[in-house]
């Protein structure tokens with residue numbers, strides 16, 4: 364490859380005028396004082412609406428989970444971090460529900476495939492991302508905690524607006 | 535007998551009174567320079583943040599003003615690791631060799647005129663040496679030993695490269711630094727820094743009424759530019775900070791250093807910056823002199839006090855320039871650095887000396 368040197372004019376070759384131009388640029392920024400910093404612990408950077416953070420199990424109006432333990436999320440999960448035990452709720456209207464439902468967020472890659480796979484709009488990734496802890500157990504979210512994670516979305520959005528079969532929503 | 539004791543105690547008192555101002559000046563100077571060094575690190579971080587549209591350190595104290603204190607405490611309490619593969623004696627001596635010359639340099643710089651106190655005249659300068667400029671250049675030349683020793687003793691290829699670069703760079707730019715002030719020395723006709731400043735307090739009268747002070751910047755504009763370039767290189771600041779080029783040499787000569795030893799290199803660099811800024815002010819910007827203050831009709835002591843403030847303000851401007859340039863320019867390549875020194879600054883400095891000498895000969899020739 365032939366590298367051609369750019370033709371410099373005399374003032375550019377002298378370098379000092381160009382230095383002065385560069386100094387003017389930094390001085391402009393210095394005086395403008397428009398900072399792009401978010402002072403994080405006090406003021407978090409707003410996340411986009413589709414941000415993929417910690418999971419929540421969407422509730423029914425009664426407060427129970429919408430999940431029907433179809434295991435589609437578990438199958439779709441590329442990180443294999445969802446585990447569940449399904450059981451019969453002894454209800455003629457509902458076939459199955461998860462007795463245990465766990466997400467190991469240490470393995471999760473926050474791809475959102477579980478959310479996409481779910482046919483009942485029962486699982487969702489919230490915008491919450493502050494999950495630091497010094498104990499590994501804190502990162503394994505059981506069903507009860509996944510339901511509690513509803514606190515990370517605004518009050519009005521906790522219950523899914525997706526219309527589904529009325530019978531199954533009764534429970 | 536009694537008379538003898540009286541004379542002796544009188545002499546003793548005289549001695550004390552002579553020594554006391556010097557001691558006070560030394561301690562105050564030491565304190566001011568070290569504090570400035572500490573706060574210079576904060577200023578560097580703050581100003582760089584503003585230039586890059588950031589906020590900078592603001593967690594320790596109001597506006598982060600206690601940050602240097604926190605840094606100092608951290609440095610002192612860090613574990614002092616001496617790697618196994620280093621040459622112990624030189625490894626430990628190097629930071630001291632860097633810091634001590636830096637702290638010695640500023641003693642000959644006059645930071646103010648004299649003040650009259652209790653019938654004594656106290657010059658505001660720690661040591662009034664006749665060869666002040668030579669002293670500073672000689673002491674400044676010593677700091678290259680610290681850099682090179684650190685690079686060599688660390689027994690690490692990056693440190694060695696840093697040390698090599700440091701020595702080559704310092705040797706080249708010491709030459710141009712020395713040469714660029716020769717023109718100014720010719721004009722002033724003295725190497726005594728106090729005399730140089732006094733020389734700059736005189737005026738030219740232009741157009742009958744406008745008075746322009748004899749500042750070195752007007753007498754030696756080319757000398758000033760060359761001096762500034764060499765000063766940047768001599769204090770290892772960007773765009774000439776090749777000895778510690780982070781992205782190619784890890785940390786250069788101080789790669790293997792930690793805790794207070796690293797801090798000493800750091801302090802050495804910043805103190806060197808203060809000295810060279812003060813020297814620039816002394817040589818080219820009239821030192822403590824405030825133009826036209828003689829007409830304000832203030833007493834001598836007040837003028838001297840204001841002068842100290844003016845000197846500090848002027849020095850601060852140059853310190854700001856150092857920081858400003860650092861966060862603007864990219865680093866030179868090594869061959870560019872060397873060719874700038876030997877093919878650019880060096881001939882220009884020679885030309886400056888020659889031109890100045892010629893002008894002086896023509897102007898001062900007995901008619």
Ligand code: SF4
Pocket residue numbers: 436439440441442443444445466470471472473474475476477478
């Ligand atoms: S976000 Fe991806 S990795 Fe995490 S649980 Fe859902 S499917 Fe699995």
Ligand code: SF4
Pocket residue numbers: 429430431432433434435436437477480481482483484485486
């Ligand atoms: S895909 Fe939805 S409904 Fe099926 S198990 Fe997963 S969360 Fe429950």
